[in-house]
Amino acid sequence: MTGADQMAWLSLSIETDCLHAEALADALLEAGALAVSIEDADAGTADEKPQFGEPGSITRPGWDRSRVSALVKPDTDSRLLIGTCAAQAGLDALPTFTHEEVAEQDWVQVTQSQFEPIRVSERLWIVPSWHDAPDPAAMVLVMDPGMAFGTGSHPTTRLCLEWLERTISTGMSVLDYGCGSGILAIAAARLGAAEVLGVDIDEQAVTASTSNAQRNGVSARFQDSGRELSGQFDVVVANILANPLKVLAPAISGHVRRGGRLALSGILLEQTDDLIAAYAPWLPLAVADTRDGWVCLTGVKA
Ligand SMILES: C[S@@+](CC[C@H](N)C(=O)[O-])C[C@H]1O[C@@H](n2cnc3c(N)ncnc32)[C@H](O)[C@@H]1O
Structure with missing residues (x-):
């Protein structure tokens, strides 16, 4: 033409x-x-x-x-x-x-051009599937914008990814509560976690996470949060929102093993004290990092 x-x-x-x-x-x-x-x-x-x-x-x-x-x-x-x-x-x-x-x-191209690779840290990148990896030595998470939340552009996802990178060591078990696209679970698996489980209240998120994990060639399980969930993990990460995080405090804390670590995000700065108080009966939380008005709270279970 x-x-x-x-x-x-x-x-x-x-x-x-x-x-x-x-x-x-x-x-x-x-x-x-x-x-x-x-x-x-x-x-x-x-x-x-x-x-x-x-x-x-x-x-x-x-x-x-x-x-x-x-x-x-x-x-x-x-x-x-x-x-x-x-x-x-x-x-x-x-x-x-x-x-x-x-x-x-070419509207597809125009849309795609709005999603560039994101550098999370020195080695960790989030790369849309239509892009080449920007650095051959990079640890790449292939994620496309889609139905489920979690393409890595939101500050809370970035805060959690950065914390996972500092926290995960080979062989750990990880629970991603509110997995969305599965990005945190997939990152944990890429960082060396041996057992990774993601749960979400939204069926579409479970489906998207399963297919994103396959696409990234990592082994992780995903399930509906309504299903029975037992066991304790070395690392639990939950990026939801303040209110559900408060309601879920006993459940989420209960899945952290003694000596295990918890990170919460999706919390606005002004909600910090409220969340710390809600989790205080189970484990002490403190602000690990903040970005654009959002906080990441972390703690170790005694
Ligand atoms: C902000 S997104 C986070 C997605 C991804 N983990 C990330 O960090 O980008 C929150 C996710 O939590 C899920 N969610 C909300 N309430 C929940 C609940 N009570 N139990 C489990 N998942 C929940 C939502 O469906 C959504 O996928």
Whole structure:
């Protein structure tokens, strides 16, 4: 295809609020948009409001000023489409919008180019499957963005990976509680752990972790956290969120052997004291590291 033949698309950018953004995005998809995304309308400005959370923890993007972007066919009547979708989303008036033509691109390539290899430490890298390993001597975790949380880009995952790298030695047993994509369990196995078990409340996470472990050629087991789980481990790591971590305190602590180590993340700085208190009956925790407002708490069971 020559440049002149290439199909152009229309890119719509619509300003709305957090109450209507998701419904508007759904209506646009329903109406045939090729792709839709919701972002902070103030992204890149001093008013930008970063949001961190695991999938499922934020049901509606919480930006007061949200921008809904959509890619639609070039002959679309933008005003008509946006008016119809806005009404479906419960908006009384036509929202402010802009539109511009964009040339056809390889959208898969564009998406993939947004995920570059991540260097976790001197030797540990997270590399998307479509990239070559950046360093032949690197210890590589092959992880693709997918359905389950844990591609290594979140600060809490990085904190846990860095701690595992400092902690794991050959032959250890490891429990990854809330395994998501399996990234921490896979890292533990690559770092020399002999027995690795990952559990998650989400069935999709168990499936994704199993296939990610196979792809990485490591031996690790994954199971639904609703299933009976017995035994104690040399190392337990749990990157969930403060509330479930508090509820799970007796269970998670119970899986750490005497002299074994525990790391918790998914905890905001201001939740630190609360979490330390929740685990105090079982083992003493202290802040090992912090990043972007998140902490990693670690401790040894007496
Ligand atoms: C923040 S993600 C962490 C994923 C991965 N371990 C990482 O560090 O990137 C938290 C995971 O915990 C799981 N989870 C949440 N509550 C849980 C619970 N009560 N029991 C087990 N897993 C849970 C979620 O389904 C999700 O996959």
